[in-house]
Structure formats: C-alpha cells, structure tokens
Amino acid sequence: xxxxxxxxxxxxxxxxxxxxxVVAVYQTNFDWMGINPRPLNYVAVGAMGQAASHxxxxxxxxxxxxxxxxxxxxxxxxxxxxxxxxAGAGVTNFYHFVFANRVYEVNGDQPIPNAExxxxxGFAAAAGYAMSHSFDELEEFASAVPxxxxxxxxxxxxxxxxxxxxxxxxxxxxxxxxxxxxxEDALNGRE
Amino acid sequence: xxxxxPAGTPGQAAHPSGAxxxxxxxxxxxxxxxxxxDIVTSDGLLWPISRDPALRLTRVCKEDEGVSIxxxxxxxxxxxxxxxxxxxxxxxxxxxxxIGIDYQRPVVMMVGLLEKEPHLPASKSAAYGVRIxxxxxxxxxxxxxxxxxxxxxxxxxHLIDEAYAGSRPHVFLIGRAPVAP
Numbered sequence: 397x398x399x400x401x402x403x404x405x406x407x408x409x410x411x412x413x414x415x416x417x418v419v420a421v422y423q424t425n426f427d428w429m430g431i432n433p434r435p436l437n438y439v440a441v442g443a444m445g446q447a448a449s450h451x452x453x454x455x456x457x458x459x460x461x462x463x464x465x466x467x468x469x470x471x472x473x474x475x476x477x478x479x480x481x482x483a484g485a486g487v488t489n490f491y492h493f494v495f496a497n498r499v500y501e502v503n504g505d506q507p508i509p510n511a512e513x514x515x516x517x518g519f520a521a522a523a524g525y526a527m528s529h530s531f532d533e534l535e536e537f538a539s540a541v542p543x544x545x546x547x548x549x550x551x552x553x554x555x556x557x558x559x560x561x562x563x564x565x566x567x568x569x570x571x572x573x574x575x576x577x578x579x580e581d582a583l584n585g586r587e
Numbered sequence: 588x589x590x591x592x593p594a595g596t597p598g599q600a601a602h603p604s605g606a607x608x609x610x611x612x613x614x615x616x617x618x619x620x621x622x623x624x625d626i627v628t629s630d631g632l633l634w635p636i637s638r639d640p641a642l643r644l645t646r647v648c649k650e651d652e653g654v655s656i657x658x659x660x661x662x663x664x665x666x667x668x669x670x671x672x673x674x675x676x677x678x679x680x681x682x683x684x685x686i687g688i689d690y691q692r693p694v695v696m697m698v699g700l701l702e703k704e705p706h707l708p709a710s711k712s713a714a715y716g717v718r719i720x721x722x723x724x725x726x727x728x729x730x731x732x733x734x735x736x737x738x739x740x741x742x743x744x745h746l747i748d749e750a751y752a753g754s755r756p757h758v759f760l761i762g763r764a765p766v767a768p
Contacts, residue, residue, distance in 0.1 A: 449652040450655045457619075481648050
C-alpha cells in the first residue's frame with residue numbers, strides 16, 4: 397500500500413506550529429509550498445541529499461524551535477551518513493520524514509537502487525535515532541502523528557508514498573534570494 | 588618556536604599555533620565547529636577544540652554535510668567553522684558551489700593540506716592533490732588565504748568577519764600542522 401503524498405502533507409499541516417522550521421526537498425517541497433506556504437519553510441537546500449544536514453544546522457542553532465525535514469528517498473540515499481551525524485548530535489527538536497516513492501521523481505521517475513528492499517526506518521534506527529517508524533496507510537499514519545510528536549527527537553518517519561495532486565515545480569522560487577530572505581526575516585523576527 | 592627556513596629549503600619551518608587559532612576563532616564569534624578528522628590539524632587543532640567547553644564540536648561523516656550545517660546555522664547569525672582536509676574540500680565542491688556561491692551563504696572552512704611539504708608553497712608541492720587546490724578555488728571565485736607562518740593566523744578574525752559581512756565562503760588553507768598548545 398502507499399499514501400498519496402499530498403494527503404500525507406495535509407495530515408501534517410495542523411501539527412506544524414507557526415514557529416516550526418520545515419526543510420523540504422524536490423517534489424515534496426513543491427507540494428508543501430502549495431499546501432502550506434509559510435515563511436519558515438526553508439527551501440534553499442541547494443545540493444541533492446543535503447536536507448537533513450541543513451535541518452541539523454537549523455536544529456542546533458535554534459534549539460527552541462522544532463525542525464521538520466521532509467526528505468526524499470533518493471535524496472537521503474545520497475547522504476546516509478547524515479543519519480549518523482544527526483543521531484550523534486542528539487538533537488531532540490529534529491523530526492525527519494522520508495517520503496519514499498522509490499523513484500527519482502523529478503529526474504524521470506528512474507528507480508532508486510534496490511528500490512524494493514531499502515528500509516529507511518531501519519537505517520535511522522541503526523544510526524541511533526531515538527525513534528523510528530514506517531507507514532504505508534494514511535489512517536494509521538494520521539492517528540500516529542500526535543503520539544510521535546509527543547516524543548523527543550531525533551525521530552524518523554518513513555512514508556511509502558505515491559504522487560497526489562501535482563503542484564508546480566517552481567525552481568525559480570526555491571533558488572531565489574527572495575526565498576532565503578523571507579525565511580531569514582521570519583527566523584529573526586524581522587517580519 | 589622553530590625558525591622559518593628560506594622557501595624551497597627543507598628544514599625546520601615555523602608552524603602556526605593551534606592555541607592562537609582557537610583563541611582567534613572565539614574572538615571572531617565562532618562557537619560552533621563542524622569537523623572531519625584531518626592529520627594536518629588533528630593534534631594541534633581538532634583535539635584541543637574537542638576539549639574546549641566554549642566550542643561545540645559536531646563530528647560529521649562527510650564534508651558536504653558540514654557545508655550545509657554551517658550555512659544553515661548562519662541564518663540566525665550563528666558563526667561556525669568547518670574543519671577538513673583538501674580531499675574533503677574537493678569532494679564538497681558541488682555543495683560549496685550551490686550553497687556558498689549560488690545561495691551566498693557564509694561558509695568558513697579550515698582545510699588541512701594533506702601531503703603538502705611544510706617548506707614549500709602549495710603551488711610547488713609534489714602532490715597533485717595539493718597543487719590543484721588554489722587553482723580550483725580561484726576558478727570557482729572562492730576567497731582563500733594560507734595559514735603557513737605563525738603570523739598568518741592573525742588574519743583570521745578579519746577574514747571571518749568579511750565572510751559573514753559579505754555572506755560568502757572563505758577557505759583557510761593550512762599548509763603546516765598547527766602546534767598543539
């Protein structure tokens with residue numbers, strides 16, 4: 397079974413507070429920007445695979461805020477060591493969601509290596525995350541979210557997903573100085 | 588302190604002080620160090636940093652993680668330095684290009700030059716991996732400066748301030764192993 401990605405993101409909307417930071421990548425980022433545009437969406441990841449590392453820097457520098465990372469499976473595979481680094485850093489304000497569609501969706505839907513067998517929650521557990529979860533059914537995920545967020549991080553939530561409503565791929569915005577300024581202004585109370 | 592010898596002459600070159608580098612990092616407002624081990628800086632810099640309660644050390648698995656961590660920290664003005672060796676710098680060029688240059692983030696890096704001869708400038712090194720570092724940084728338009736002689740460290744505060752004021756990367760190239768305190 398799989399969860400529609402837009403439905404998984406809509407499920408998370410009520411749980412993301414105004415002062416939370418969200419770091420999202422690729423199609424998940426485009427979908428999230430369409431579903432929940434907000435100034436503390438950090439869209440300037442730059443290089444593929446770096447979402448968790450940006451999230452870690454934000455979590456360390458802003459311990460009073462929760463940081464949500466909405467990662468891709470192909471992206472995370474490029475930076476698996478980041479799981480170990482995050483766990484080692486002991487960031488309790490770090491919530492790592494992997495939207496596992498098992499393909500490089502924005503790069504022609506090519507499959508990730510060993511697509512059928514990779515266990516992202518297993519990776520995180522082995523790396524030392526405080527808790528690790530996998531879901532492939534929306535209702536089960538939705539009912540678990542409050543309980544997950546009651547616990548300290550770092551936590552991994554791996555979601556088996558498929559594309560939902562297609563949101564536009566606004567690369568110009570995510571790479572823009574405007575996007576970075578919007579985030580930094582909100583982070584530093586300059587709104 | 589050992590006497591410096593004429594350039595190009597093997598001998599007992601003077602080495603920078605690790606304690607002074609750490610002192611100047613703190614003076615620069617740096618409270619965060621992100622690092623992978625590097626044999627050039629291990630004894631004189633990274634081990635002392637790891638024992639210094641005024642600096643938080645985050646050990647990473649790969650250098651491009653550090654580029655992202657330092658960049659993200661800078662969003663609220665938190666100052667950080669990434670320690671690595673030049674092999675890691677080469678491995679991180681895409682992240683530095685995207686995050687440091689395209690996104691104009693202040694990522695400050697201290698890079699140990701593995702296999703560089705202490706008495707030679709990097710451009711004269713027998714090691715290809717050392718010789719190409721400065722040309723690559725020039726090609727990418729990345730500000731960089733050497734830390735070879737003991738007095739070179741005195742530019743650290745100014746150059747870190749400039750990197751953060753200009754929101755751009757800077758690379759310190761450490762060509763002689765800092766002396767442990």
